[in-house]
Amino acid sequence: xxxxxxxxxxxxxxxxxxxxxxxxxxxxxxxxxxxxxxxxxxxxxxxxxxxxxxxxxxxxxxxxxxxxxxxxxxxxxxxxxxxxxxxxxxxxxxxxxxxxxxxxxxxxxx
Numbered sequence: 742x743x744x745x746x747x748x749x750x751x752x753x754x755x756x757x758x759x760x761x762x763x764x765x766x767x768x769x770x771x772x773x774x775x776x777x778x779x780x781x782x783x784x785x786x787x788x789x790x791x792x793x794x795x796x797x798x799x800x801x802x803x804x805x806x807x808x809x810x811x812x813x814x815x816x817x818x819x820x821x822x823x824x825x826x827x828x829x830x831x832x833x834x835x836x837x838x839x840x841x842x843x844x845x846x847x848x849x850x851x
Contacts, residue, residue, distance in 0.1 A: 746811065746821040746822050749807075749811055750811050750812075750815050753808055753812055753815075754815065766816070768813060771813040772813060775809045775813065778802060778805040779806050781802045781805070782799065782802035782805075782806060785798050835848035836851070837851075
């Protein structure tokens with residue numbers, strides 16, 4: 742089953758509102774929650790090779806990061822698909838394929 746970003750956001754809002762958690766979901770706290778969940782995701786890889794991380798736990802923490810990111814985007818009335826595609830276009834300009842291919846240098850070092 743594939744969901745679009747609007748449906749995902751609607752499901753997250755329904756879940757949140759059924760629990761009256763909207764009062765806690767201001768932009769600052771949502772941004773903090775993203776960072777905390779990203780830290781929990783990172784922790785799964787600490788002192789391990791990437792292949793050793795528990796994929797089920799990675800999936801769960803990644804879903805938490807996405808969930809709070811979608812809720813933050815909703816707070817600012819951002820269209821998730823639109824802002825991601827805009828960022829890809831900006832990155833194409835910063836990282837032209839002919840200069841970036843096969844290396845991990847920052848755009849300022851290309």
